[in-house]
Amino acid sequence: MAKAVENRGIVATYALHEHLLSNRASRRLHESDPPSLNDVQRSALEAVDREGYATLRFDELVTDEALRDAVLAQGADFVASTEAGLREESREDGQGSELRRRPGKEFLVRAHSFDGVRLGLDHAWLRACLSPYLLDVARAYLRMWPKLSYVDLWYTVPQPPEADRVASQLWHYDFDDKHLLKAFLYLDDVDAETGPFEYVAGSQPGGPHHDVRPWKPMGFGRVPEDEVKRAVPDEAIRTFTAPRGTIIFCNTSGLHRGGFATSRARVLATATYCSPASLAALSERNYDVDPSRLSGLSREGRYAVS
Numbered sequence: 001m002a003k004a005v006e007n008r009g010i011v012a013t014y015a016l017h018e019h020l021l022s023n024r025a026s027r028r029l030h031e032s033d034p035p036s037l038n039d040v041q042r043s044a045l046e047a048v049d050r051e052g053y054a055t056l057r058f059d060e061l062v063t064d065e066a067l068r069d070a071v072l073a074q075g076a077d078f079v080a081s082t083e084a085g086l087r088e089e090s091r092e093d094g095q096g097s098e099l100r101r102r103p104g105k106e107f108l109v110r111a112h113s114f115d116g117v118r119l120g121l122d123h124a125w126l127r128a129c130l131s132p133y134l135l136d137v138a139r140a141y142l143r144m145w146p147k148l149s150y151v152d153l154w155y156t157v158p159q160p161p162e163a164d165r166v167a168s169q170l171w172h173y174d175f176d177d178k179h180l181l182k183a184f185l186y187l188d189d190v191d192a193e194t195g196p197f198e199y200v201a202g203s204q205p206g207g208p209h210h211d212v213r214p215w216k217p218m219g220f221g222r223v224p225e226d227e228v229k230r231a232v233p234d235e236a237i238r239t240f241t242a243p244r245g246t247i248i249f250c251n252t253s254g255l256h257r258g259g260f261a262t263s264r265a266r267v268l269a270t271a272t273y274c275s276p277a278s279l280a281a282l283s284e285r286n287y288d289v290d291p292s293r294l295s296g297l298s299r300e301g302r303y304a305v306s
């Protein structure tokens, strides 16, 4: 009973921020200063508008080589420390591991998780997420100044092929916002056995397959596989096997799943852009910023981390 009342309160707060408060202000900011996109960004925007996702090469999107190299180096450091932690766990039977995993999602090791890490622009992936290369795509797609609610690197540990899919390995939609754009940057090649991200093209709000499970705040997002198979043609299910250096933008308020790696680990950098309403009502940011480490950041970049 108390939980139901609390949920109704959260949903009402979201609606208030979506229609009257935060998102209205953020849409005004966008309208007064829309980004000017280059051809690569524009085609990504058109694809996400049409299909709910876009895939592109990181080096086409981020033309700053030093920034790209810094992100790749950060990914390599994360892999090295994760693999050292996994080796330690296997020696010590899991005791004393520093690896960040969440209950129910033990297959996923995260660089930051929700530990309230303090970040600045010396964090290469954060710097990329707040650069015009990525942030302009997010604000153009959301038609408002977005908030950056989540920044992380993921190492998906392979598991036996006969294991059952759990958590985000199952079809679901994210229930914390309909104005969502996630970025997944593959830091290694991803094939069918490396837990590719999958998406039902057109399941984003306004898309032809959105009615399989229309988005609602705080909705229970899981959808059984047979229901997805019945409701959408096979061609609508996109499986993102792709080489290292591929970036996927996706509105994950549509149907998606991934991370069922069976042969090799999947390594990626990920970020979530959402509307201010979501952060006010439904989402928690997974990091904090150190203002002294943000010098040179644009106005929209500061807004995204505030």
Ligand SMILES: O=C(O)CCC(=O)C(=O)O
Pocket: 168, 169, 174, 182, 195, 196, 197, 198, 252, 256, 257, 258, 259
């Ligand atoms: O790991 C994946 O590919 C799925 C990720 C996911 O479900 C999410 O970020 O919402």
